[in-house]
Amino acid sequence: MNDSFAICNVNIISEDAQDGLLRGYNVVVGTNGTITAVGPKQHTVVPQNCHRLDGSGKYLLPGLINAHVHLFSEGKPLPELLTGPTFQRAVSSVLHSPIGTLLSKHRAKLNARTLLLSGVTTFRTVGDVGYEAVALQQQIDKGKELGSRMLASGPLLAITGGHGSPQIALIGDSPSQNRKNARINIMHGVTAIKIAATGGVTDARRIGDAGRPQMSEEEMAAICVEAHHAGLLVAAHAQSPLGVTMALRAGVDTIEHGCAMNDEIVDLFQNNPLSLRGWSALIPTLSAALPLVKISQDITGVSDIVVANAHIAVDEMVQGIHDARANGISIGMGTDTAMTFVTQYNTWRELALLNRFGGLSPIEAIHAATQENAKILGFEQVxxxxxxxxxxxxxxxEDNPLQSWNSFKHPELVIARGKVLMNPHVTRFSDIDQQLDNMQQ
Ligand SMILES: [Zn+2]
Incomplete structure (x- = not known):
């Protein structure tokens, strides 16, 4: 049970208001952690035994939802060890050893905590080392741990030598093997499924590899059937028109990163007969792609091949966002935390990037990160x-986020399921933030 409280005389960020602001509102929160009343202060009574927080001159919005998270790293540049071919197997065996498993659990918990304290009250993991995020979600859902609302994918599903393999993937090379891997994840209690449909920027070996189709349509379709039978949504990492088309045809529910869209892709997003709900959504992740092309290689430490592939990925992704917006395709928000320069506390920066590079207005960017992401992840009633x-x-x-994205840097309060976190503090990497500040300009 929480204490009942009210935030009084606050400005609520709302797409229903003409300038995006409902002024002078009271919001009352009950002991069960749900909102019991919202309205203009003169019409909205605050019960007598209820704790009052003064919201005068401040701005209230729904907690952010991040649909693309990894909990295995803090977002400093990934060491060559993790991305280079030579040591991949060695790193993978350490990660999956008993001590590695303990470390992953510990790290997942700390990173999840950082997400929460930075204002992310809901998130989905899309590629974990093992089942550390699944275990964490179960603790949180049982109320044993204070945390964000979560969906957790466990290891992603990839082909031999595919994106994310072997460190954070179960490997399958036929429809039946991939079906089995989906079943293994479901047996372990995952609440989301993730596929590597194409190659990725971080582990590509040649220019053009990042978007090269990897998993066959038949393999992805087998996974989608299993996931959908279990009521789970399927996310696919896909960075090229061919890769995205194959994933959508197989019934994938969310396309991660994305590409420029042709008519077939647009049609499949809008009406996808094999998806769980008949439509699919786009989750761009500008936060992961842009630093690799905008920040000097001396600083990011990535190879020429990574930079060349990142350029292709950025162009595809930006065009994909514009195409999705022009065609009324559902656009959510994800950052790809744990990638190079994608920290666990900078989710809000994706909104600034969607605004600056994706053409979304500030209120549209906030919509993508809140209401739309809730719908995409199946939390629209919650x-x-x-x-x-x-x-x-x-x-x-403290400040109006519609006028300054920087107001997200230091939230005054984060409220998660009715629990109030006062003056939330996270550990920051000032060198990374400095670079990201410059990139946003
Ligand atoms: Zn990712």
Whole structure:
């Protein structure tokens, strides 16, 4: 049980208001962690025994939702060890040893905590070392651990030599092997499934490899059937028109990163007969791709091949966002935390990038990261809105985020399922932040 409290006389960020602001509102939160009343202060009574927080001159919005998270690293440049071919197997065997498993658990917990304290009250992992995120979600859902609302994928599903393998993947090379790997993940209690449909920027060996199709349509379709039978959504890492088309045809529910769209891709997003709900969504991750092309290689430490592939990925992704927006395709928000320069506390920067490079207005970017992501992840009845009956997942900011993205840097309060975290503090990497500040300009 939480204490009942109210945030009084606050400005609520709302797409329903003309300038995006509902002024002078009261929001009342009940002991069960849900919002019990929202309205203009003169019409919204705050019960007598309820703790009052003064929201005058401040800005309240739904907690952020990050649909593309990894918990295995803090986001400093990935060491060559993890990305280079020579040591991949050695790193993988250390990661999966008993001590590696303990370290992954510990790291996942710390990184999940950072996400929460930075205002991310809901997130989905899409590629874990083992089942450390699944275990964490179970602890949180049972109320044994304070944390964000989660979906957890466990290891992603990839082909031999494919993206993410062998460190964070189960490997399969036929529809039946991939079906089995999906079943193994489901047996371990995952709440999301992730596929590597194409190669990726971080582990590509040649220019052009990042978008090269890896898993066959038949293999992906087998995975989708198993996942959908279990009621789970399937996310696919896909960075080229061919890779995206194959993944959508197989029934994938969310395309991670994305590409420029042709008519077939647009049609498949809007009406995808093999997906769980009949439509698929795009989760761009500009936060992962842009630093590799905008920040000097001396600083990021990545190879020429990574930079060349990142350029291709950025161009595809940016065009994909514009095409999705022009065609009314559902656009969510993810950052790909744990990748080079994608920290666990900078989710809000993706909104700034969607605004600057993706053409979304500030309120559209906030919509993607809250209400739309809630719908995409299946939480549309639970979170993503400040409305009566919704979970009290909220963020109180000192300045208007519609005017300055930097207001997200230091939230005054993070509220998760009605639990109030006062003056939330995270450990920052000032060198990374400095570079990202410059990139956003
Ligand atoms: Zn990722």
């Amino acid at each position: 979170t993503g809105k400040i409305e009566k009956g919704f979970s009290a997942d909220m963020l109180l900011l």
